[in-house]
Amino acid sequence: MSHLPLRAQVASALGRTAxxxxxxxxxxxxxxxxxxxxxVLEPELLSILARNRKLVLVSATNGKTTTTRLIASAxxxxxxxxxxxxxxNMPAGHVSALSQNKHAPNGVLEVDEKYLPEVLDKTRAEFVxxxxxxxxxxxxxxxxWLLAKKWRTAVQGSSTHVIxxxxxxxxxxxxxxxxxxxxxxxxxxWKEDSxxxxxxxxxxxxxxxxxxxxxxxxxRPQPQWVLxxxxxxxPYGQRWPLRIQLPGLANRANAAMALAVAALYGxxxxxxxxxxxxVKSVAGRYTMVERNGRQARLLLAKxxxxxxxxxxxxxxxxxxxxxxxxxxxxxxxxxxxxxVDYRILAGRPVFVTGERRLDLALRLYVAGVPxxxxxxxxxALAVVPPGRVDVIANYTAFQQIxxxxxxxx
Numbered sequence: 001m002s003h004l005p006l007r008a009q010v011a012s013a014l015g016r017t018a019x020x021x022x023x024x025x026x027x028x029x030x031x032x033x034x035x036x037x038x039x040v041l042e043p044e045l046l047s048i049l050a051r052n053r054k055l056v057l058v059s060a061t062n063g064k065t066t067t068t069r070l071i072a073s074a075x076x077x078x079x080x081x082x083x084x085x086x087x088x089n090m091p092a093g094h095v096s097a098l099s100q101n102k103h104a105p106n107g108v109l110e111v112d113e114k115y116l117p118e119v120l121d122k123t124r125a126e127f128v129x130x131x132x133x134x135x136x137x138x139x140x141x142x143x144x145w146l147l148a149k150k151w152r153t154a155v156q157g158s159s160t161h162v163i164x165x166x167x168x169x170x171x172x173x174x175x176x177x178x179x180x181x182x183x184x185x186x187x188x189x190w191k192e193d194s195x196x197x198x199x200x201x202x203x204x205x206x207x208x209x210x211x212x213x214x215x216x217x218x219x220r221p222q223p224q225w226v227l228x229x230x231x232x233x234x235p236y237g238q239r240w241p242l243r244i245q246l247p248g249l250a251n252r253a254n255a256a257m258a259l260a261v262a263a264l265y266g267x268x269x270x271x272x273x274x275x276x277x278x279v280k281s282v283a284g285r286y287t288m289v290e291r292n293g294r295q296a297r298l299l300l301a302k303x304x305x306x307x308x309x310x311x312x313x314x315x316x317x318x319x320x321x322x323x324x325x326x327x328x329x330x331x332x333x334x335x336x337x338x339x340v341d342y343r344i345l346a347g348r349p350v351f352v353t354g355e356r357r358l359d360l361a362l363r364l365y366v367a368g369v370p371x372x373x374x375x376x377x378x379x380a381l382a383v384v385p386p387g388r389v390d391v392i393a394n395y396t397a398f399q400q401i402x403x404x405x406x407x408x409x
Contacts (some may be wrong), residue, residue, distance in 0.1 A: 008048045011041035012099040031084060035092030038099060046091050049098035050123035053082070055107045056261055057123070059116045059151075060131035061144070062306045063254045064089065066246065066282045067131060068110040070258035073279055074272035075265060080104035086283050090115050091122070106265075113147050117154035128155065129163045129261050131186065131254070133170040134193045134305040135339070137331030148174040148198055163260050165253075166221045169211055173198040173218060184260045185209060185223035186253040190305035192339065227256040232269070234259075240269045245280045248313035284398065286313075289405040293386035296321070300398045302330070304339040307392070311344050314390040319349035321380045321389060322371075323397035324356045330395050337363045345369050351380040354397045377401055 004012065015038030038045045056075075058068045065087045072083040082101035084093045089110040098107060111119045113133070120128060130151065133144045151174035155162055164175035166183040170193070175181050187209070188194070197204055202215030212219035224235040230252065231241045244255050255276055262272040281287040287298050301310040314320060326334050334356050342364055350371040352361050357373060364371045374380040377400070381389070393401055 003052075004048060008042050008045055011038040011045050012049065012095075012102070014038065014041060015045075015095065015099055031086050031088035031096045032090075032092050034099065035088070035095035038095050039092060046095050046098070046119070046122045049095060049102075050107075050125075053098070053105060053107050054265075055109060055123055055125035056127040056129060056265070057109050057111045057116065057119060057125045058129045058131075059111045059113050061113060061134045061136045061303065062309065063131055063250055064110045066251060066285065067129065067254040067257050068108050069279055069282045070255055070276050071129070071261050072108040073275040074258055074262035074267050075106050075108060076275060077267045077271050078106060078265075080106070082107040082109075084110055091119060094119060094123075114150075117150050120154050120158065120160065125160055127163060127261060127264060128160050129257055130171050130175050131165050131257055132168050132188065132190075132305070133174070134190055134303060135336060136303040137333075144170060144193060145198055151175065152177045161264060163257065163264065165257065166223050167209055167211075169194045169204055169218070169220075170198050172221060176218075176221070181221075182225070182260055182264060183221045183223040184225040184227075184257055186227050186256045187249065189249065190308050192304070225256060225260040227253055232256045232259050234263070234269060238269075240273060243273070243277050245277060246282070246286060248309060250309040250312065284402040291381060291405075294381055294384055295388045296381065296391045297388070298398065298401060299390060299392045300395070301392050302394050304336055307340045310392045314392070315388070316348065318387075319351065319384050319389050320345060321351045321353065321374075321377065321384070321391045322360060323352075323354035323377060323380075323391070323393040323401065324360045325354050325394060325396040325400075326356045326359075327396040330397075334359045342367045342369050349384070351383060353377050353380045354393070377404065 015034040058064050072081045075081050082098050082104040084097040089112045094109050133148055148170040156177035161180045162175045162178040163182045165171050165186040167185055167188040195204055197213035197218055199218045200216040202213050204211050205214055210220050226233040231239045233239050242252050242255050259269050259272055284298055285300050289296050299310045301307040326332050346369050351374050352371050353374040361373050
């Protein structure tokens with residue numbers, strides 16, 4: 001820290017102290033409060049801490065925490081990596097991450113979609129990884145077309161190298177203004193937010209993975225990296241089997257993005273893949289916890305696209321507990337529940353809990369899915385027969401469940 005100005009040194013040290021006290025008193029993991037304290041004392045602390053570091057920023061509606069973890073694991077081949085592993089993805093969390101690992105020359109930071117332009121401007125990151133955009137917290141972030149436009153403005157004229165998912169038209173439009181873009185065909189199963197061209201508003205024609213605007217030149221770019229089933233094909237045509245422990249197609253897409261970023265950073269797939277295979281869970285996601293003979297697997301789903309991916313990894317033979325809140329971090333508006341096709345749960349024992357359990361119960365009733373309404377997660381878990389159970393929860397509901405098990409990671 002000696003290379004930092006004195007004011008920044010003091011701000012960073014006091015921020016770390018605040019974070020430590022937060023952890024010691026059980027108030028949280030300290031990944032936000034430490035950064036807030038530091039930024040009050042030195043408003044430019046993020047820019048100062050980012051100097052002389054090689055950084056990757058990771059942003060998306062879904063999968064950014066997992067992809068950040070995968071990239072950080074791959075870059076560990078090069079030495080220490082500063083990262084916000086627990087998902088504190090706004091500037092205060094970034095300050096905490098860089099301050100806590102003050103000597104790490106490399107950093108991988110998950111960034112909230114809304115804050116990406118500000119964080120890129122502050123950090124001058126060398127790489128930006130953009131994966132997907134879909135409706136999420138509309139009361140806070142507004143229409144996702146506006147987010148894509150902000151991304152497009154942020155990377156235009158920037159020296160950063162963008163790694164982007166070319167299967168998502170909104171991401172493609174947002175990234176295409178950058179001078180340097182590496183395109184990854186990582187897939188896009190949720191298409192309900194991108195049937196219209198973000199450039200001109202015309203209809204998008206889709207055929208298999210390809211897409212093109214019917215009324216302007218915008219179309220899917222030719223990818224350099226391709227997710228192909230259980231493998232990734234690199235720019236040289238070499239096929240790399242993905243042997244990761246994280247389940248589902250979405251995580252194979254996350255791994256494909258991580259491999260592309262790592263390769264540009266200087267870590268080849270043969271060195272990165274073993275690192276990716278070590279990751280079993282991410283900030284509680286996919287963790288198996290046990291209580292009174294029940295083994296519960298925790299899955300996070302914050303929006304319609306996320307629920308689609310969560311359904312992909314659940315076991316149809318198991319009961320499922322669904323928990324939905326609508327606190328500030330979730331977004332107050334639960335109308336998105338009506339965009340999720342819950343009929344896939346028909347035939348399974350379904351238990352509904354969370355602060356907005358009545359909203360979810362009405363949605364299931366209309367979908368014709370039988371369920372049992374529970375007052376809380378503990379009650380739901382107690383009613384489930386001994387054995388395995390899947391748990392799907394949105395953000396604050398997920399964190400509450402994690403807290404009941406000691407914030408399992």
